[in-house]
Amino acid sequence: MGKYGITILFLNLFCALVSYSQVAPDCINAIPICNNTPINAGTNGFGVDDFNGASISGCITQATGTIETNSAWYRFRSGETGQLGFNIGFDSNEDWDFALYKTDDCSALGEPVRCNYFDNSDDSSYIGVGEDPTGIDNIQYDDWLNVTPGEDYLLLINNYSNNNSGFSIQFSGNIFIAYPNSALDCNIIDNLLGPPIIACENQTVVLDATTVDALDYEWYLDAGTGYQRIPGESDPELSIAVSGMYRVLVVRPLGNNLISETQVAYAPSPETFELEDETACLDGTAIDFNAKDVEALGGQSSIEFRVSYHESFEDAFDGANALSKEFIPTEVLQTIYVRTTSIENSMCFDASETFEINGIELPDLNFDTNVFVCGDAPIATIGQENPDSNFTYEWSSGQTSSLITVAEAGIYTLSVTNTQGLIQCVTIRSVTVVFSSPPIISDITIEYEDDASNIVRVFLEEDGDFEFQVDNDTPQNSGVFNNLFPGEHTITVRDANGCGLDTRDIVVVGFPKFFTPNGDNVNDTWKVDGLSALDNPVITIYDRFGKLLHQLNENSSGWNGAFNGLLLPESDYWFKLSYTNSLGQKTNASYINNHFTLKR
Structure with a gap:
């Protein structure tokens, strides 16, 4: 929002007056502000250095020799307890800063309690304390002030860019809702006519100059061309309805006449136009209230007025708890209360209009999204068991x-x-169907790299979502196990969906892939390591025709490659392993019918 929505009322009427009467470049001459004081001014340089050569004060830092560049000072005093903020409005192409000091002593400012020194690279139209009046999330705003009666504050407004077309100050916060006439203490302004007044259009303002020994009253108005006598006005009170600078001359018997002046400014009063009702799906989709602003304004300028939306009339009247402009309806029928507010004066508003949001309900789909069926002839029933006749149903499969x-x-x-x-509200739910069957182990191979390394591979009849486990170790997704310790092991394969399992017992031992019985004391005998892990193990060695050649037990020193005293030729030989299992039964080890090589 640019400067025009902020300053149009004042600058058009009082440009020559306000620019001088409401700017004090020095702290000692700070302009007092009270409840309805309209502040609209510009800056042009600074007087004395209020920081005595310091290079920094809070977030404000030295620019060209001094902290201040083009400065204006104001003072105010809290009159009640509550949340207080202010908005400093300006042209978005300009760079303004502020520092707020909690003191009434210009010689002992201390550190500011609120401060802004951003470069306005995001082209904001406001800086201040509290919330940006346009409703945007503005980084150039500090936290609200929580004030109690009698606290004095000094406000420095500084223009850094040397390019300024004026600024405005508007106070905000819930303290003005609770105490609209006493939020700021007007006793800091000593003036017969009282402090400047900002009012809403069509509101009558009464200026009271009553003086006990007055002989006569002369009233004057300056609407921008100098003070002119108001004909026929000689009463102690003057009822007015137009903006301007007002002066009263109080004629007294001894000639000690009084002259008092004050400013009265009228802010535009908005009208909220009728809004159309909305129909929306209750599916989490937001309604864009920004589009409703056009209806509410009905041709009024969005630069001068802003529209907010509320859940109750009380909130709309107070301007509290505004709803998000991206509003997500949650009820079948909901009334939205609309408030149109003057940006220049938040006390000028209209909260007379409402509109309805008709929410279209969606079904509560609660069927399982994952279905697992175990069996040889799989079939599954899926979906919503209790349909609603007001809805239509369609599956991705066409049913x-x-x-x-x-x-x-x-x-x-x-x-x-x-x-x-004409509105269709759709809700979607997907279900994953998995048909499972118990795993069946078709084979297990044991490959020996050497007498200490082995690879065990488990093969299944069909693929599936299975997990593999050796003994009580952690299950894994792969059917490959490396370097199992010698001894008896149980291989278990389970269906991940709980559709059964299959197990096999294996025996892992260690043996060399070849031996060389040539009398050099290196690999002269062939034997199997790890037999001590078994109960009553027996190794039976065969040639390729199945002829029994030799037997070994756990205490044997090994086979020397001879049969009945004769040396056997180079060739491959096979062996089997039998042992007593954990059930006390004599059994042959499965998957261990392996071979080795005799070399000479």
């Missing part, structure tokens, strides 16, 4: 009932539509 039966695995999506007039 139009709320509940369907499927015989293939996959993802099935149900769209449910509630149609109201």
Whole structure:
């Protein structure tokens, strides 16, 4: 929002007057502000250095020799307890800063309690304390002040860019809702006619110059061309309805006449126009209230007025708890209360209009989104068990009932539509169907890299979502196990969806892939390591025709490659392993019918 919405009222009427009467470049001459004081001014340089050569005060830093560049000073005193803020409005192309000091002593300012020194790179139209009046999230705003009666403040407004077309000050906060006439203490202004007044259009303001020994009263108005006598006005009170600078001359018997002046400014009073009702799906989709602003304003300028939306008339009247402009309806029927407010004076508003939001309900879909079926002839029934006759149902597979039966695995999506007039509200829910069958181990291989390394591979009849486990170790997704310790092991394969399991017992030992019985004391014998981990192990060695050649037990020193005293030729030989299992049964080790090589 640019400067025009902020300053149009004052600058058009009082440019020559306000620019001088409401600017004090020195702290000692700070302009007093009270409740209805309209502040609209500009800056042009500074007088004395109020910071005595300091290079920094809070966030304000030295620019060209002094902290101040083009400065204006104001003072105010809190009259009640509550939340207080202010908005400093200006042209968005300009760079303004402020510092607020909690003191009435210009010689002992201390550190500011609120401060802004941003460069306005985001082209904001406001800086201040509290909340930007346009409703945007403005980084150039400090936290609200929480004040109590009698606290004095000095406000420095500084223009850094040397390019300024004026600024305005508007106070805000819930303290002005609770105490509209006493939020700021007007006793700091000593003037017969009282402090300057800002009023709303069509509101009558009465200026009272009553003086006990007065002989006569002369009233004058300056509407921008100098003071002119108001004909026929000679009473102690003057009722006015136009903006201007007003002066009264009080004629007294001894010639000690009084002259008093004050400013009265009227802010435009908005009108809220009728708004159309809205129909929306209750699916979390937001209604853009920014589009409703055009209806509410009905041709009025968005630069002069802003529109807010509320859940109750009380909130709309107080300007409190404004709803987000991206409003998400949650009720079948909801009344929205509309407030149109003058940006220049928040006390000028209209909260007379409402509109309805008709929410279209969506079904509560609560069926399972994951279905697992275990069996050889899979079939599954999925979907919503209790359909609503007011809704239509359609599956991604083409069926139009709320509940369907499927015989293939996959993802099935149900769209449910509630149609109201031209609006269709759709809710969607998907279910993943998985058909599972128990795993069946078809084979296990044990590969020996050497006498200490091995690879165990588990093969299944069909693929599936399975997990593999050796003994009581942590399950894994792969059917490959590396370097199992020698001894008896149990391999378990489970269906991840709880559809059964299969187990096999294996024996892992260690043996060399070849030996060289040539009398050099290196690999002269072949033996199996790890037999001590088994109960009554026996190794039986065969040639490739199945002829029994030799037997070894856990205490044997190994086979030297001879049969009945004769040296056997180079070739591959096979072995089997038998042992007593954990049930006390003599058994042959499965998956261990392996071979090795005799080399000479």
